[in-house]
Amino acid sequence: MKLIALLGVVCIVTCITNxxxxxxxxxxxxxxxxxxxxxxxxxxxxxxPNLKRALADALDAGLSVNQIKEVLTQLYAYCGFPRSLNAxxxxxxxxxxxxxxxxxxxxxxxxxxxxxxxxxxxxxTKLIGAPVKGALFDFAPAVDEFLKAHLFGDIFARxxxxxxxxxxxxxxxxxxxxxVESQLKSHIAIGKHNGLSDAQIEAxxxxxxxxxxxxxxxxxxxxxxxxxxxxxxxSYLAPLTKDIRLKAPAFNVTFEPGCRNNWHKHSxxxxxxxxxxxxxxxxxxxxxxRLVPGDxxxxxxxxxxxxxxxxxxWFSHLAIACNPDTNTNTWLEAVSDADYRAATGGK
Numbered sequence: 001m002k003l004i005a006l007l008g009v010v011c012i013v014t015c016i017t018n019x020x021x022x023x024x025x026x027x028x029x030x031x032x033x034x035x036x037x038x039x040x041x042x043x044x045x046x047x048x049p050n051l052k053r054a055l056a057d058a059l060d061a062g063l064s065v066n067q068i069k070e071v072l073t074q075l076y077a078y079c080g081f082p083r084s085l086n087a088x089x090x091x092x093x094x095x096x097x098x099x100x101x102x103x104x105x106x107x108x109x110x111x112x113x114x115x116x117x118x119x120x121x122x123x124x125t126k127l128i129g130a131p132v133k134g135a136l137f138d139f140a141p142a143v144d145e146f147l148k149a150h151l152f153g154d155i156f157a158r159x160x161x162x163x164x165x166x167x168x169x170x171x172x173x174x175x176x177x178x179x180v181e182s183q184l185k186s187h188i189a190i191g192k193h194n195g196l197s198d199a200q201i202e203a204x205x206x207x208x209x210x211x212x213x214x215x216x217x218x219x220x221x222x223x224x225x226x227x228x229x230x231x232x233x234x235s236y237l238a239p240l241t242k243d244i245r246l247k248a249p250a251f252n253v254t255f256e257p258g259c260r261n262n263w264h265k266h267s268x269x270x271x272x273x274x275x276x277x278x279x280x281x282x283x284x285x286x287x288x289x290r291l292v293p294g295d296x297x298x299x300x301x302x303x304x305x306x307x308x309x310x311x312x313x314w315f316s317h318l319a320i321a322c323n324p325d326t327n328t329n330t331w332l333e334a335v336s337d338a339d340y341r342a343a344t345g346g347k
Contacts, residue, residue, distance in 0.1 A: 051087060265332070
């Protein structure tokens with residue numbers, strides 16, 4: 001009986017584990033999907049140097065040459081022929097550079113019988129979940145026909161990419177572009193209808209258009225571009241005080257995961273109050289101090305130190321300058337990756 005009971009427990013645990021793994025896979029992007037999102041975004045932006053790296057990553061992840069060509073070809077319908085053709089040119093050169101070692105992959109199968117307008121209309125209805133009508137298409141019926149016959153017919157009928165993948169690429173491209181918010185919103189809904197989860201949509205948007213995470217009630221502010229040369233990664237700065245008579249300038253500083261500032265020192269000292277996420281503070285020659293909301297750091301005058309986010313967490317702290325009339329800041333060298341890993345536990 002004990003053996004039977006034990007086997008039953010093992011079976012239950014196994015089923016729960018398998019279900020959890022299946023759910024995780026549904027709610028996260030695979031490496032291949034991440035590379036497709038980045039390839040699509042860089043194509044839409046016209047960012048050829050980053051596109052080449054993303055294309056190489058896509059091939060290394062196991063995407064075939066024909067699958068990637070299909071993504072780049074489809075994108076002309078969303079970001080225009082010039083950028084699609086430029087991307088295909090970069091990809092062609094990369095494939096040649098790699099000496100033909102990458103899998104070519106399957107070509108699309110035969111197109112459905114009949115007119116592309118007819119099966120394209122059917123594809124559009126199935127893809128979206130309802131027939132598409134509207135005043136805009138009554139106003140410009142040629143656009144309606146082109147969408148149905150060419151985009152949803154000639155392109156979406158090509159079967160070497162499934163519709164979920166095509167929508168992933170489309171969402172990533174639109175998210176990388178300005179002024180197409182309504183189309184992005186529509187394709188997010190279409191992507192969900194075709195199997196993309198909310199978490200996967202969020203992952204695509206985070207990859208393509210990362211935004212600062214609000215970790216506390218304090219405002220995040222704007223990207224701290226004026227001091228970006230003194231930070232490894234992106235940081236955001238929000239002034240909290242305005243009245244200079246108070247002589248207590250305070251800022252909310254937000255760090256993206258892994259971001260930290262250079263070694264530096266303040267002639268008048270500084271107060272740091274952790275308000276969100278997880279971060280670290282380290283003085284020269286001392287162990288690093290892990291910071292969580294509520295922690296207060298009193299930085300003595302002229303002590304060399306750095307502070308920033310944990311490797312896997314956004315982090316926000318309030319920074320208050322002490323003795324502001326005479327306090328000067330001296331920036332020193334960057335915190336090396338090795339020193340940062342050692343300070344944060346080797347993560």
